[in-house]
Amino acid sequence: MRRPEGKEMSKLKVLVVGSGGREHALALRLLESESVAEVVGCPGNAGMASGLGVPDGKSLRVQTGQPEDVAVAEKVDLVVIGPEVPLVDGLADRFQKLNLPCFGPSAAAAQLEGSKAFMKEFCRRHGIATAREVIVRSPEALEEALAQFSSPPVVKADGLCAGKGVVVAETMEEARSAAAAMLSGDSFGSAGTTLVLEERLLGEEASVHALCDGERAIILPVAQDHKRIFEGDRGPNTGGMGTYAPAPVVDAALLETIDRDVIQKVVQGMKADGVPLVGTLFVGFMISPAGEAKVLEFNIRFGDPETQVLTMITEGDWGKALLAAAQGRLEKGDLRVSEEHAMCVVLAAENYPAAPAKGDKISGLEEVAALEGVRVFHAGTAAKENDLVTSGGRVLGVTAKGPSLAAARDLAYEACSKICFRGMQYRKDIGYRAL
């Protein structure tokens, strides 16, 4: 431990690794925490660099460079890693070697997300409910594997594919050709040469996040994402067009079952397997019409845009909680779920997700900054001379909280209506399942 605890504990300086809306939300939420004085984003984004929304007396800056070098040069007390790719590549292990508290799992534990075959085998070993699967490790094994399904299976590339590695096939032929293209390496290179064929589940999706310290876990409100670009869940998949929490599809009784039968089992199972999970466990579920939850996937980092809503409706000191998790001393009550509701609406660029337009001037953010209960988190933005312009597919995450989901929605859309850039598109139906 680098600093003494207790009343005299000097305030924390935190490095947040990543550049999306998730990292912007984490940075601002950390700065709202009593324990945190300074956040450095690496590389961060234009929203973080703008300083908008930073509480008085606190500091938010961005730095480019290797995260390890920045952490050492800045003498940070805690590192929080946002995205999955550096985690799977071992970034948290490198901070471990530097003796720097890091909220984020080792590369070995990150396999829960980094390999879908690993995840399925882990679920079998520890009795965690998930869809029936067959793992395929060579093109020659494909036909025999397909023959074990009477209806078209979902085809999943084993490795990280930035959310594009899953094909929900409508026909056996579609499953066969998607699987063959993955196994040959044509679709995703080595990330696809092992794959999982999985029984297709029906129902409604929801996700649960938990903070883990290797031994204990604190669960956060249930969120529901909207992956498709168009209203009514039509059109191509995206990184996520909006989210809200809490999602009523998981009621208190089901959440208790999920906590006991999934979250705690994962944390205990990883510990028993010698790869304790430190960081976020973000579980995607399919909830059947009968109200049973089966695991679709594990992620080992915060969701984007789930983080934008979860940070708005949790009480407590995020700096203390993430440091405690990194140091294996998390306590129930370090973070508490508030009574509020939150919604995030993603404003996307023209032609997202195919070929998003860039360089369009964004206006209206000052006006929105004056709205109580609203936060605008940046993702695909850049500063250009004195303007803020678009620079990626998902540009902004307009997030609002309120006493009810309807109130949060109305406020979020009121804020959206004040923001403008050429070609701006967003879904008007975020939260429709719950409203």
Ligand SMILES: Nc1ncnc2c1ncn2[C@@H]1O[C@H](COP(=O)(O)OP(=O)(O)O)[C@@H](O)[C@H]1O
């Ligand atoms: N067994 C399944 N049954 C039905 N739909 C599935 C199944 N597995 C995945 N999906 C769908 O595919 C999406 C992506 O799958 P997921 O395993 O979450 O992979 P990733 O997020 O890594 O792309 C899910 O959100 C869900 O909509």
Ligand SMILES: [Mg+2]
């Ligand atoms: Mg997923």
